[in-house]
Amino acid sequence: MFENLSDRLSQTLKNITGKGRLTEDNIKETLREVRMALLEADVALPVIKQFIDNVKTKSLGLEVSKSLNPGQAFLKIVNAEMVAAMGEANEALNLAAQKPAVIMMAGLQGAGKTTSVGKLSKFLKEREKKKVLVVSADIYRPAAIKQLETLAEDIGVEFFPSSVEQKPVDIANAAIKHAKLQFxxxxxVDTAGRLHVDTDMMDEIKALNAAVNPVETLFVVDAMTGQDAANTAKAFHEALPLTGVVLTKADGDARGGAALSIRHITGKPIKFIGTGEKTDALEPFHPDRIASRILGMGDMLSLIEDVERSVDKDKAMKLAKKVQKGKGFDLEDFRDQLAQMRGMGGMMSLMDKLPGMNQLPDNVKDKVNNKQFVQMEAIINSMTPKERSHPDLIKGSRKKRIAAGSGTQIQDVNRLLKQFTQMQKMMKKMSGKGGMTKMMRGMKGMMPPGGGMGGMFGGR
Structure with missing residues (x-):
């Protein structure tokens, strides 16, 4: 997410943070680089101008020249301005209205509107503990109605049926009436999209909005369209009383222009960001956390929240007790750890939130991919329960059988066993005195010279 912008800015800011003194000249040079990075990221021109002007004014002020570490003070200003450009803080949905709170989703065709309805309903059901009803008022695409029905079934929320013969206003009103009766x-409400902004579409969605009077009208937009996303959002904002934006496909957006431009152009907050295809790949948009990721400083708060939400606490406690009693860490435990990591969005999602990960060389990043985790689980699944408990038994003929059963090579099985042994040693260190310090030292030893976790996942 935002890799290109992150790489450019990190390199530029790294050059200035080492300076003992900031002068007008080196600030000017750095800001020229920052401007180029933002232009390449497809950030809207008015946003770039305001951003650069604000950073320049504050950088040349007394707070930086008197600072003990002027380079760090400069980085702090860039970070603060980036947060300000994206909207300061996360703005939650307003669900305090009289029940049912109606949320209307608008946007162009292909932006990921229907998928976002599914993701948002899952978010509200699981994290906000809400009873959710979804309905499609897209009478132009029967496939969209069917898609939403399938999504609702997968997620476990109720779907209100509709058909292409009905009028969008009648569909929405019937769904709201049903929701009131069923508490x-x-x-x-999912609405119809078009390939571009047109008068008919705007008239229809305006009429629907006026009839339904939703408490939230969210504009769904594809992050990969860059500043075009901000301009489309502006057109919708002029037609509808938008309350916020859902930025989709951010995991495929290496530039970041949409995230930095939308708030300035529409005056409306980005409330959610879509970070993948799975139904749980929707996060509340926190400008401070996103700015931190863009500047290569990681996003530990989101990572901690992911861990708290995804880790099976009972299993974690049992494993901790087992390790402390000296019973050891076996391949069954290792498989559980891999599955939980996958549940948190996989290795790439975790790395995206760790500080300094954008500094890793590409060859190391390529080694740390989610396919390897799936492969490792498949190898462990091909073992017998006895082999998982006693990995020392796994020799020649057993390795051959496990490789054939998991569709892998013997060297893949060997690599997994090597990684398991490293993890086992770390767990052993953790169970002794000063365990955590020893474990961190052990992990450091597993890392390649470039840093990061790549050392755990050596190449073939």
């Missing part, structure tokens, strides 16, 4: 907390 639903939230109704999410």
């Amino acid at each position: 639903f907390d939230v109704v999410i």
Whole structure:
């Protein structure tokens, strides 16, 4: 996410943070580089101008020249301005309205609107504990109605049926009436999209919005369209009383222009960011955390939240007790760890949130991919329960059988066993006195010269 912008800015700011003194000349040179990075990231021109002007004014002020570490003070200003450009803080959905709270989703065709309805309903059901009803008012695409029905079934929320013969206003009103009778907390209305902004579309969605009077009108937009996303959002904002934006496909957006431009152009906050295809790949948009990721400083808060949400606490406690009693860490435990990591969005999602990961060489990043985790699980699944408990048994003929059963090579099995042994040693260190310090030292030894976790995942 935002890799190109992150790489350019990190390199530029690294050059200035080492300076003992900031002068007008080296600030000017750095800001020229920052401007180029933002232009390449497809950030809207008015946003770039305001951003550069604000950073320049504050950088040349007394707070930086008097600072003990002027380079760090400069980085702090860039970070603060980036946060300000994206909207200061996360703005949550307003669900305090009389039940049911109606949320209407608008946007162009292909932006990921229907998928976002599914993701948002899952978010509200699981994290906000709301009873959610979803309905499609897209009478132009029967496939969209069917898609939403399938998503609702997968997620476990109720779907209100509709058909292409009905009028969008009638569909939405019938769904809201049903929600009132059945005591639903939230109704999410999916609307029709077009390939471009046109008068008919705007008239229809305006009429629907006026009839339904939603408490939230969210504009769904594809992050990969850059500043075009901000301009489309502006057109919708002029037609509808938008309350916020859902930025989709951010995991495929290496530039970051949309995230930095939308707030300035529409005056509306980005409330959610889509970070993948899975139904749980939707995060509340926190400008401070995103700015931190863009500047290569990681996003530890989101990572901690992921861990708290995804880790099976009972299993974690049992494993901790087992290790402390000296019973050892076996391949069954290792498989559980891999599955939980996959549940948190996989290795790339975790790395995206760790500080300094954008500094890793590409060849190291390529080694740390989610396919390897799936392969490692497949290898462990091909073992017998006895082999998982006693990995020392796994020799020649057993390795051959495990490789054939998991569709891998013997060297893949060897690599997994080597990684397991490293993890086992770390767990042993953890169970003794000063365990955590020893474990961190052990992990450091497993890392390649470039840093990061790549050493755990050596190349073939």
